[in-house]
Amino acid sequence: MSVERVPVLIVGAGYAGLSAATLLAWRGVPCILVERRASTSLLPKAHGLNRRSMEVLRVVDGLEDALFAASRTGANDTTVIIAETVTGPAIETLVTKMSLDATRVSPSKICTAGQDRVEPVLLRFARRNGADVRFSTALARFSQGEDGVEAILRDEASGRETTVLADYMIAADGAGGTIRDAGAVKMEGPGVIADAMSVLFEADLDAILRRDGFALYYFRNKAFSGAFVTCDEPNRGQINIEYDSSRDQASDFDEERCRELVRQSLGVPDLAVKILDIRPWRMAALLADRMSFGRVFLAGDSAHIVPPVGGLGGQTAIQDAADLAWKLALVVNGHAAPTLLDSYQIERKPVARIAIARAFANYVERLLPDRQELRIREDEYGLLETAIGYRYRSDAIIADEIDDGAAVEDPLRPSGAPGTRLAHVWLRRGEETISSHDLIGRGFMLFAGPDGGDWIEAAQRVGLRSGAPLGVCRLGFDVDDPEGLLLPRLGVSPEGALLVRPDGFICWRSRGRSPDPLATLEARFARVRGFDTRQSSGSLKATLVSAT
Template sequence: MGDDRRVQVLVVGAGLSGLTAALFLAQQGVSVLGISKHRGTSPHPKATGQTHRTMEVLRRAGVADEVLAGEAGLGGGLVIKVAESLRGRVFHSIVHEDDEWDATLSPERPALASQDHVEPVLLRRARELGAEVLFETELVSLAQDDDGVTARVRSAGDEYAVRADYVIGADGHRGVVRGFAGIGRQGPGELTRHVGVVFDADLTAHIVPDKLTLFYLRNPAFTGAFVATNTARRNVFTIEYDPARESAADYPVQRCVELLRIATDAPDLEPDVLEVTAWEMAAWVSDRFRAGRVFLVGDAAKVTPPTGGLGGNTAIGDGFDLAWKLAEVLKGEAGVGLLDSYEAERRPYAKLVVDGSYANYVQRFAPHLAGPDVPAEVDPMHLTLGYRCRSNAVLIEDTDPSPMEDPADPSARPGFRAPHVVVTHNGREVSTVDLFRTWTLVTLNPDWRAVAAPSLHVPAVTDPTGALSTRYRIGRTGAALVRPDGVIAHHTTNPPASPTALTTTLHTLKSL
């Protein structure tokens, strides 16, 4: 493949964030090329668990049910504890992880699929929608100008140029896009090093068989973690080590097995060790999420400790958020100023994720680090369903500085996710979440339809229970203008003031 290529968007990296971005760009008719230096999608059972919000995004991609199938065998939910060993002393139970699904919050329930299941699902769907994704293809260089970005790419010894309007860096925390873009990073940095052991063994007598079991282990012999997956007999064990005193090479298979026997309270355990790898736990956020025509998503934009389960979810959220904004600009439906909202909205969110996960790390792994400089814990439900976007793509008129609210009591103010309400549309019951595929006006007042531009979706809905009027706080006269990502951009309780006011508002939000 020696010929130069031309695409609208080049996505570097084919993990959760990159595949999500490629999928949603292709879904909206954007020509997109994804490349990855790896041989294929991740084979590792990590980044397990999808929030309500992530499942809503996957629902829009048409793959929610397929992702849910990846949790087969885990119908009992979660067991998450901080303990000495699987049967040893328990220091702390993570109770909020066991909360049952609240069907009033979302049409989708959280899932327990792992990354090795989700990535192939996203890849298949992205290709089905027209995205091209190439593996064993490496980014060599990147240079941008006023009109686009030129990337040099190498595959099977052949080097060629790819010209794109925009580039998305989704190549992880060790990726090269961030460096090419000249973007630094900040935060606590590396927290600890781990040896990860993937192994097969029958541990049904030691764990609850139908639950995803996660133990943070603080044992006199080691500090680490244990995860039982829903793949038959497949488990993951991690061991923390101090790089100032030893290295991963000091953990041969036999030593790992000896520590594993202590962790599982199974002194005669004979596991089938499949892989031993070294990895680092870190916490940092990029100084910027954008440099001109180059954007960062997922772990290229931030790295969070896994103590919170939001790293993969945030990666999917980044890819989705950037994709709809880039698509609107590339299709000429929004001005380039809309792209300013990506960093403005996603970087503060990433900071909350990293801070909250770091607080969890201190509590679960390293209580000796506790102190006034440790960020406060973050309520995961408030963060994932109650986060407030603040940018030029929302019109906020109140002075409340709170970054989140309780999604069980939504205010329907601009910047917050539009609440899930069951309404009647085209003769059938649907969730309002399913109405937001483009800019949408939610109203029960027919006068708003008369002043809406043809490009604005104004679904004819009925509100049999009164929940729409109440939860959206629009009464019978007002309206909520909702973005394609389901975020309320403008809200009023009044009827339309003039024939042109709504169009002017919409153009302002789209930076037209």
């Protein structure tokens, strides 16, 4: 049996696995991704990538444009409606293209491509950047020790087995995955909410739909409850209809019955419909009690199953992968201590929890307004706050002296507090207009005010000493802020500075000057990378200097 070595092994080529492979390979970390299936998804499944997902993917050159090119609908060109049928009058219009204009919040726009279009794009960029992606390859078994994971991979066609020795493994094997069982991980939560039937079909939708762009309809109909979405292929659509499993079996939904359901959903009794796929599934809400064990990290549906009302499940999977990618890259390259990886579960599990609560709220508000008891009020926040305003707290974040403990913040009113996402502000670099988010991605970035030259000098010395990726940006020197928005949104004075992680989250802030900026920054930079400053040499032996 052949033996291969790799820093990271990824199991599962869905959103989480492919995003992890793309972002790890882009960071120069060799990785192997294996997938039992013979190809990426042939079905649309999830539809759309939100702004935060696009932010974490756009760091890879060309990927953002490729994702938009994969969708037949333009950016933000989305309509979401509650109605009895597609052709009936709207009960409520939830989203229009104009309502999605959020240039104050993010440099990214919403991409409406379906999963069957997104996965091939991610696969192409993963391989282009050097990831080794193998389809028709299963994880037969694995074990782990203090130094790594030993995995036995089986080629599904030949049966040939290969041993892979990996430093770390990402379990992105989906809702039905079994890797978590090896770590005795328990899935907790409400469980199954409803049984549903997904029907992919072709029909003359151009003659029915009154709007261009991506359309999503939620049905409040006495005969059925569900949704309709347009697909990237012209005149192709998908309905998801709930059914009572105590009365109906999945086998009862033959082509003729599904054809009639399509007609009822669209409100066109005599429509010619071609059924392409019929697939039963269960809407569920579950969250792993742990998102890691040893050197194995659960990502995506393997770690959390989010009801697909609002599309937060796919987004959470992509963002899990992004969080793991930058942390693993630093650890693998020796730029961070392995303890940095402990922050993955601590930071990401609360995000999944509020995503599940928001999805429940969407389900009730859009489909079943008489089922208010289903809502998880204590974890429920607004759509924008849940999608892009969630906050992190962990040892990789050095909080301000005063922390209000809020789980989210309003992205329209950014505070600059450690643990929050860097505010998006349009800046000028020479003749070019860029976002503050265009300055982050690969490594840490120290932003300093125009009078914060001592912070810039300190950061340059800290970067050289540590060898870790640390860039600098001084307002008024490296970039200009024509509207004067950045410093107020960062919550620092012209003499202050703040440190931003590769994922765009603020990990430390000094509102003003420090009596010893080098010692202060060196200690903080070591701490957010998981190093114990009490055991370090040089200036890190010093007591942390207050910089508030």
